[in-house]
Amino acid sequence: MFALVDAVSFYASAEKVFDPAIRNKPVVVLTNNDGCICAVCPIARKLNIPKFQPYFKVKGYLAKHNVVIRSSNYELYADLSEKMMNIVGRYCDNQYVYSIDESFLQFTGFKRLVDDWHEYGHNIRLAVWREAKLPVGVGFGTTPTLAKAANHAAKKLSGYNGVAIIDNEASRQEILTKMKVTDVWGIGTRLGKKLQLMGIHTALDLANCNARDMGRLFSIVIERTISELNGIQCLSWDDIKQVKKEIFSSRSFGKRITHIESLQSALAAHCNIVARKLRRQKSLTKRIVIFASSSPHENNYYKKFFMHDFAVATSDTCIITKAMNYILPSLFQPGVRFYRCGVGAIELETAQFMQMDMFNINKDKPELMACFDKINNRFGQGTLKLACEKSAVSWQMKRYFLSPQFTSRWRDIPKIYCK
């Protein structure tokens, strides 16, 4: 048995945790640079506010309906996420945190312990609400894809009230019939349209297709999805938990950049993030890609990238940043109004089986990096950084509607007034 636990519009709910005044109001959260809407709370959803629309296009509509607007407060979300995951983790010895607000649980040998999954799911919901003030949905299923489907039912279909279970043919049919095919995990709008033309409208329609034929027609992904919808497990626990095959860090700037120093500062920050992520999943990279571009919405769209190969795979911030600095002059072009840049680690290998090079001395400093991580994890990211990262003032993202750093800054700590 699998379960998927995730929060109801996590970012919007997180904004409500320390601000009871907005709990009963429509709230939306914007992406970096206040670019698009990325989270819509259930109250705001009733106003038909579309997700991932540019903010400036719906500004007027939001103002008209007194919608509360917040910029993304990642410091806050990261803390609340950790808190939520710890609570959920108490209910299963086998948890995988899949994204900032989702975690998969795998229950093996729980038959004797749990005789009512429904009650168990509600216990999880109750605990998260009581301790973290976050609403979550819980979906149980015999495969990861069915757990995802049940989670969808728990949150979006009427009559489930936050918990849904697919553990027999009746419950499977009932839920899949009520789901649109595009609500299935792995089926997006593009594939959805093609399927509609084939007369496949609901999740059950899709489940009833021949997996092999559909696989030939589309891809291996859809083949696995169909099997999983039929209770045949294709995604093993190890698949879900698999380490990333590539790691990127990129961001658009708060304002356009025209100086090489600013670009260097931003790229150095991305090198740092990528290297940290590599170390966290115990990977090394053999090759990185460094890229920068102007805005695709403007004329003279400029877009460039460069690859760099390492003789010995690495996760060392200093080595990766050095490669970036080497590439930087070729990437930069005077006159271009840079809008975005980033760093990607591709071709990863596990740190456990490090392949050395006979003619190159390994310059990694694992002890230094371990110390670096320890200090930054304890005192906050950015406490220690390379000099060429400088400060982010020239390229920092716009966050006009930022809520206080309730959990990560002393002066923002919530205050309770007693009469």
Place this chain on the structure above:
DNA sequence: TCTGGGGTCCTAGGACCC
């Protein structure tokens, strides 16, 4: 003033090699 997110994986097609 002028505005448009970020991350990961898969696939098709071409180049190249033996």
Place this chain on the structure above:
DNA sequence: TCTGGGGTCCTAGGACCC
């Protein structure tokens, strides 16, 4: 004289997710 197989790697772009 002219034709033919099969594998790997690279790259751009597509698709999906939250």
